[in-house]
Amino acid sequence: MNPQNRVAYLTLIISSLAIFLLATITIIKGDTNVSMTIFNTTLPVFASWIGTVLAFYFGRENFESANKQVQHIVTNLTTKSKSQKSIxxxxxxxxxxxxxxxEKDSSIDNIKLSDLQxxxxxxxxxxxxxxxxxxxxxxxxxxxxxxxxxINKNLDAEDISFAIFLKDNREDENDESKRFIVVSKDTAIDETQKKLQKCKKCKDIFVTKNGNREEEIMGWVPDVHLLEI
Structure with missing residues (x-):
């Protein structure tokens, strides 16, 4: 038997015994006026006590259940509201x-992997x-x-240019150097998520005014940021 049932049964038993004892005492005394006075005084007290105890134990569970549902609804609404905002x-x-x-006077041939590291x-x-x-x-x-x-090629970063690195990786199906998407600043977050999912192995989003790669970037959103929405 769970604690709630024990409390309920115990409350009812004690209250019933108390009422029974009061009734027995008043019957033995045989005074009707006294009996009515005792019952009118004590019954509301017992009724309030029983109602309060039962409401506390059983109402609390209902309250917690309702509160969880409300929190779930609020969370969903908050998440939905966030996902509809622009990226x-x-x-x-x-x-x-x-x-x-x-820089303008430089090129990927002049950049060493050590510079990036x-x-x-x-x-x-x-x-x-x-x-x-x-x-x-x-x-x-x-x-x-x-x-x-x-590591795989046993090379030193000082000896390899960024251009050679890109050339070698273009033949690699796991090349990530160009795997990103570009969206406009007004694109909704949920729409951006859908575009990112359609891009195979893309992990990054860059934001421009109109969503063109030829535009200056306004910002960057790593895929991990979208997981927090």
């Missing part, structure tokens, strides 16, 4: 991003957006990809 409300702005920029280590990041001098997204590089490449 620019959750993006990381360029000022807060760790990036590597290819320095960015990874200095800023303690695992993903590095590569922008051109016009602040347009060109590549998204994952630190694990570079590390795996150097």
């Amino acid at each position: 620019d409300t959750i993006m990381i702005t360029p000022y807060a991003m760790t990036i590597f920029k290819i 320095e960015k990874f280590l200095t800023h303690k990041v695992s993903r590095l957006p590569i922008l051109n001098f016009q602040n347009q997204i060109e590549y998204m590089i994952h630190q694990s990809k570079i590390n795996r490449y150097l």
Whole structure:
């Protein structure tokens, strides 16, 4: 028997015994007026006591159940409300991003993998957006990809250019350097999630004014940020 049933039975038994004893005493005394006075005084007390105790134990469970349902509804509504907001409300702005920029007078042939690794280590990041001098997204590089490449080929990062790395990885079906999507700043979060799911192995979203790759980026949303919505 669970604790709630024990409390219910105990409350009813004690109350019944108390009423029975009072009735017995009044019958023995044989005074009708006294009997009515005792019953009129004590019965409301017992009734209130029984109602309060039972409501506390059984009403609390109903309250907790209802409260959980309300919290679930509120959570769903909050999540739905967030997912309908535009993607620019959750993006990381360029000022807060760790990036590597290819300057106008430079090229990927002049960039060494050691230059990229320095960015990874200095800023303690695992993903590095590569922008051109016009602040347009060109590549998204994952630190694990570079590390795996150097280990598998037994190479030193100082000796390999970014251009060679990209060339070797274009033949790799797991190449992630171009696997990202670009959306406009007004695109809803839920719509962005659907676009990301359609892009095979894409993990990053870049935001521009109109959703074109030729535009300057306004922000970046890693896939892990969408998991928090």
